[in-house]
Amino acid sequence: MLTTLRFAIIAVLFSANTAFAEPASDIVSEIKLGVLAHDLRIVAADPVEGGVDINAEVLFVSPKLLAPIFSPRPHLGVQVNTRGDTSQVYAGVTWTFNLTDRVWLGLAGGGTLHNGETLDQTADQKALGSQVLFRLSAELGVDVTERFNLSVYFDHESNAFLSSLNPGIDNLGMRAGFRF
Numbered sequence: 001m002l003t004t005l006r007f008a009i010i011a012v013l014f015s016a017n018t019a020f021a022e023p024a025s026d027i028v029s030e031i032k033l034g035v036l037a038h039d040l041r042i043v044a045a046d047p048v049e050g051g052v053d054i055n056a057e058v059l060f061v062s063p064k065l066l067a068p069i070f071s072p073r074p075h076l077g078v079q080v081n082t083r084g085d086t087s088q089v090y091a092g093v094t095w096t097f098n099l100t101d102r103v104w105l106g107l108a109g110g111g112t113l114h115n116g117e118t119l120d121q122t123a124d125q126k127a128l129g130s131q132v133l134f135r136l137s138a139e140l141g142v143d144v145t146e147r148f149n150l151s152v153y154f155d156h157e158s159n160a161f162l163s164s165l166n167p168g169i170d171n172l173g174m175r176a177g178f179r180f
Contacts, residue, residue: 028180029073030059034153036173038081039126043156044168048126049116051083053171055153059094070095075108079155079171085125086116086169088157090135104149106139112157119165129163141177149177 034055039047057077066072072093080087092110099105112135114128121127134157141151153175158168 027061028058029061030177030179032057032059032077032175032177034173034175036079036153036155036171038083038085038169038171040170040172042154042170042172044158044170045126046167048121048124048167049081049083049085049169050124051081051085053079053081053087053173055079055171055173055175057175066093072108075110086114086128088112088114088133088135092135094137102143104141104143106137106141106151108135108137108139110135114157116169121165126167126169127165128157128167128169129159129165133157134160139175141175147179149179151175151177 032055036053036055038051038053039049041047055077057075059073059075062071062073072095074091075094076091078089090110090112092108094106094108097105097107112133113131114133117125117127118129118131119127135155137153137155139151139153141149143149151174154170154172156168156170159166
């Protein structure tokens with residue numbers, strides 16, 4: 001599983017690098033980097049894991065075929081836990097809604113592949129029931145400049161009760177975004 005996670009991280013970084021070789025505004029919409037507190041009790045069950053997650057995400061320009069559903073931007077991301085607990089690669093779509101001329105709300109949904117436990121919970125790692133999980137996130141941000149923004153970011157991963165084990169993981173932190 002660790003090899004799969006490494007491959008996925010390389011794929012995300014390669015796609016970001018390939019996108020920079022092209023005119024970025026035609027392919028990549030935004031790059032986000034963040035630091036998140038790992039496994040909090042917000043929606044998920046009691047915290048078991050710990051550490052800090054380093055988050056990197058590439059948001060792509062919304063393709064025309066998504067226009068009927070309010071033009072969400074496809075995204076690819078990675079979250080690496082600094083303590084060696086559950087890390088993940090994920091993909092999905094993100095909708096962004098302007099609340100004012102500088103304040104915005106981002107809502108996203110998709111799936112994730114993680115390297116954590118699935119069935120055998122340990123004292124310091126949750127049994128998440130499946131290697132593939134659903135992933136939801138919300139972000140409240142402010143545009144500092146036309147190209148740079150800061151945000152408070154929350155994400156939740158779980159199997160939506162498709163397994164008897166479904167403790168979920170919640171992460172909360174700050175991200176910086178760089179638009180093209």
